[in-house]
Amino acid sequence: MSILVNKNTRLVVQGITGTEGLFHTTQMVDYGTNVVAGVTPGKGGEWVVDGKIPVFDTLKLAVEATGANTSVIFVPARFSADAIFEAADAGISLIVCISEGIPVQDMMRVRNYLDQKHVRLVGPNCPGLITPGEAKVGIIPGNISIPGNIGVVSRSGTLTYEVIYALMLLNRGVSTCVGIGGDPINGTSFIDCLSMFEADPQTEKVVLIGEIGGTDEEKAAEFIAAKMTKSVVSFIAGQTAPPGKRMGHAGAIVEGGSGLAADKVKALQAAGVKVASHPEEIPSLLK
């Protein structure tokens, strides 16, 4: 078992013929992910990745022809909201949006639309997901994690790689790793993932990687205290970030005294979560 992506994932890549789309499609295929189709308007009829994957003009055509159930989006930020709407309307059940820099009002419209449908969005501005040994959807490198029983959920991208890599070096494996993305408005929250990990029989422990900005970590702490039986270890990035400055992610900004790392650490510790002082300390806290 695992969460969200596995051997049954039938993946369609939106923006498959772009540089990033193509590079990462090849990586996903090499990993063993079942990539069934790609979409680029105007390039329908072509085949990519050594002639293995058909390209369609629209997502609707791709879904009809291949039965895709999951999509991953590599299109530029200015086209991403439209790509998410397209996936939701084509009947995709899990949409993973990698694109960074989507206008926040676009994301508010997307999120309010998706809330009316039975569809899950992971991201945007995220590295995607990996269920080691089964499937990877997105850009997480395939050679830095092994199958196991630790669930990982993170707002960050490369920081997440650090953590699963540090686990692998100590021969600790991952059930599923989910990068939920660093934007202020996203599709899937910490709590969504925590409750899926709690219900997943393969997952025994959970790592939660947060960062400054917003109050998602505090809400996760409340959920952990009230609902989780599995133990959770955490790390919060941005302990030394000066307030009022945008730290790269649209989400990582401390405003008006809320969103501070220290408050998040305190809330998590109060919920019984062990909080690491740096990411490479996480494996030792999972013992």
Added chain:
Amino acid sequence: MKLHEYQSKLIFAKYQVPIPKGRVAATASEARTIAGELGGRVVIKSQVLVGGRGKAGGIRLAKDAHEAEEVATQILGMEIKGLPVRKVLVDEAASISKEIYLGITNDRTARKPVMMASAAGGVEIEEVARLTPEKIIKIHIDPLLGLKDYQARDIAVGIDLPKEHWKMFGQIATGLWRAYQECDATLAEINPLVITGDNRLIALDGKMVLDDNALYRHPELVELRDLDVEDPAEVEARKYGLSFIKLEGNIGCMVNGAGLAMTTMDIIKLFGGEPANFLDIGGGAGSDKVAAALRIILSDKNVKAVLFNVFGGITRCDEVAHGILTALDEVKLKVPMVVRLVGTNAAEGRHLLAGAKMITAETLAEAAQKVVAVAKAQELIQ
């Protein structure tokens, strides 16, 4: 991106929000001319992108054109919180019988825009929000439907606005919503919205913050950017699509990913060092971007050592290595550098850098400890 008061108010006016008569001036004589055209008492308002202008003496009344010139001369010579006053807004002076607060911002928790209003508007609105939050009405707007007329009425009733103003208030609330939405703002605020002595509603002050990610669809708004508020290195970084923030320490950092960049700063501090900057080269950075980033880091004279921490995913370590080598060719290397490359094409990247005499590290903790040690050694040498 923050807009000045005069810029924000001009935008509001396009959306049928009434604003005072007035214009912006860059010199005292222009201020005199404008005051003369307006006739009567005017208010001279410094245009700087910080709060507390009034308390700093940057907003003053003048009784006629002559006095307007004098006051403008003084205000144009001021610095407010470190920012030079380059422009003043000369507005007709309004008689105020009531001050209202009206604003829209993004509520990330509700995932919707929220319109807020209070009968207790004016400079103390933040105090009101802190001490008596019940005096602020909040209404969430469905981003797919927009502000509904009844919601504007709900707000008008909620702040006990006299009935004769409801229609105009509805027009102002709708105008503010449209300005917020059509300009991709993250904040659009009128504070105060006043009822004048002759019983009109006017937006006396205005503030807008725009979403940088949406500026591509507003080229006309990009031109309004004021570079005074930004560090020159940060402006340079933005040209290359780099996210850079200057800090006070002596260890330059180049990292891919905001979370990892913040963590790298954190761990440098944990091991007793001080980061000189936050720098996220972003996902999929090419060698030109990396070279620009290194030039920017090395332009800071405080930097005594540099740490490269790149965990390749969408970013390829060989591209990063090429960028480092390009920049090192241009900038004569004067400080020690610690490099850690992991992930996509890391082996190729390390191979490329093998001849560049850089200190290498396997783990993040090792990299941080090494760079802190060499930075301290450099400080001792000098």
